[in-house]
Amino acid sequence: MNIPRTSYPRIVIIGGGFAGVALAKKLSKQEVQVVLLDKNNYHTFQPLLYQVSTGGLEPDSIAYPIRKILKDFPNFYFRLANVEEIDTKKNKIRTNIGNLKFDYLVVASGSKTNYFGNSEIEKHSMAMKTIPQSLNLRSLILENFEDALLTSDLNERNALMNFVIVGGGPTGVELAGALAEIKKGILPKDYPDLDTRLAQINIIQSSDCILKGMSVKASAKAEDFLEKLGVNIWKNVRVTNYDGKTVTTNTDLIFESATVVWAAGVKGATIKGLEAEEFMTRGNRLLVNVFNQLKGFEHIFAIGDIACMVNEEFPNGLPMMAQPAIQQGNQLGDNILKLIEEQPMEPFNYKDKGAMATIGRNKAVVDLKRFKFQGIFAWYVWMFIHLFFLIGFRNRMVVFVNWVYNYVRFDREARLIIRPFKKRFKV
């Protein structure tokens, strides 16, 4: 892979998400060689993907060139590569651009959408885990409105304007809120000849509450906010299939819909070579010890969504969120240096900073350790925290300008079909 061998130990990091980037930054000024591999040349700020899908933001403001994050560090190498296999015996990885030996390997490959084996749903529904997926969803939503204008078949028009979001976690809730605001603020102006009432937004949640990981109060308030925005919430309903036209469920309920967003679950993005039973857990995550080490290895680690670290509070593993990923990346940076210097490593100790979700204009729910609050102040906190965690001054400025504009004007201007999703719109 054309990377020079130096006297420094080589640490290979697979994945430039929150975990991988935090780790790489931590190691950047040390006497180690860091090779970061990712399928994309950018880091994605996933919490704001739903705003890309709904025309509120453009992808460049929530993505950041990985090369730029680490540009001033002489021992840092980035390669745009797809890792195909890990050979734990020979300490080697195989990628689409060649092989690479490692001294230390950190798997930070993240997670991907979990369809629980249903290939029909996978084929016909939209996911929102990556920027291209989010742009596809944006195109589809706008294309469906254009198509709704053209048909004189009321059932078809209904289906084109009926949104089904499967999964009532933060992704589903935030997307539903944004769609409700489009329905209210943009649809009547942009499509005066469409009956706005036909636009229905549905969240289907398999359990008895939305935002399951958050407090009861946050969940109840989020539900209240969504209902006020006109979102239909269907609880204790499980989607059984979607054939591109009809969503069937385990109840009598069916939905005719041209836009089904699958936000019902994620699973670890595993890599060939790491399937040993002793560390592969539920949801394809890799079981690690308190040092993020894979069982049986001193020099192979997993961090972030792909890692499953259990403790008393989280017997199924830490939540698959940005905070554990960043904290693990930071901690592992210190630990790898300790390991190299043959000092004892520190066990990872997750500091739960809470969770939050925004539902719409002036509406958010925030659970901090000591305070739980909802409403307009929560919304400001949500915005401030998201701006703060965005990488890059320019990104923060551009997102800020967009948010102020969208707030003042009740608008979302990035409603452009730049890359059509449906065949019919391709020219």
Add this chain to the structure above:
Amino acid sequence: MNIPRTSYPRIVIIGGGFAGVALAKKLSKQEVQVVLLDKNNYHTFQPLLYQVSTGGLEPDSIAYPIRKILKDFPNFYFRLANVEEIDTKKNKIRTNIGNLKFDYLVVASGSKTNYFGNSEIEKHSMAMKTIPQSLNLRSLILENFEDALLTSDLNERNALMNFVIVGGGPTGVELAGALAEIKKGILPKDYPDLDTRLAQINIIQSSDCILKGMSVKASAKAEDFLEKLGVNIWKNVRVTNYDGKTVTTNTDLIFESATVVWAAGVKGATIKGLEAEEFMTRGNRLLVNVFNQLKGFEHIFAIGDIACMVNEEFPNGLPMMAQPAIQQGNQLGDNILKLIEEQPMEPFNYKDKGAMATIGRNKAVVDLKRFKFQGIFAWYVWMFIHLFFLIGFRNRMVVFVNWVYNYVRFDREARLIIRPFKKRFKV
């Protein structure tokens, strides 16, 4: 096409570029029904496409939803449609979403890249007339740098870092300047293991000066600026072919290059049904009279790039630029209303507001009617004018933030491969 017939006369406009949008705005508050058709749901500010290609701006800040431009006008209809044929006998057009009758028809379909019949060049080179094309070029440039890192074959690496721009008009000049700044400011930081000297930027111009339409002084100064930035200018050289690897010319010169941008000419984007010999001119433009009427028709017009209006100063037709398009759109708005009211129309009188091109940081050339100037003041004028003509307050703000950032930081942050262009990078 599902558009109600009212008592108002129906004016169908094909194309939402500068000309079509100017006309639609002019007609929006009048007692006419306006139907605007475009292949995209957005208007593109073409003069800044080269900044999208070079990672300086994101597409949403130079594009604008057409529905939004005209949202408050009750008699305005937009349809996302591809016009396939015009039936001038039956006053009807055929599109991919159905047929439509018109009372007045305005063709504002613009122009497209002219390969002068060379299908090899068309297949292998990149164009920069639309947003998707510009994004493809951005991806290709970045992918080529990534590939250059991987190869140990020096010839191949050379070719991957060798840029050939065919055509020394404003597009070619502005793109070359931006690439030169990437070479200087970004390449050494992002790709410390690539030898920047290998990155060559070439402009190939068939005549003996660049920026042919501008003053001698502007042309000479632009050449001077480009040479100082390290751009190679090859004058009196005509490209004869490009097979994806080698650019051949009518001289001994050949270029091994993986990135050839074809900016050597445009031609009218004609529509089937309008091929009559009496109005089809050189470069597929439609010959119109001083009222923008097509010969033989009172109620069919052409405006903008597709229209060829000749006068003493411009015997080959007005330049294919934004200004004539906007002015014709405005004027035709008034004239159609006069025609409906059976009053005499006013002949079009082109007000030449001059031309300008930017070469890079603090470097631009401006030709106004009375003043011609170059350098840093010209650069400010260029920026001010472009910000002023951008549609939308948010677009202006976002472009402004990006420009300030890029200027202060010597940077271009949108260097993201969001939609890979080469197969190998698709995941």
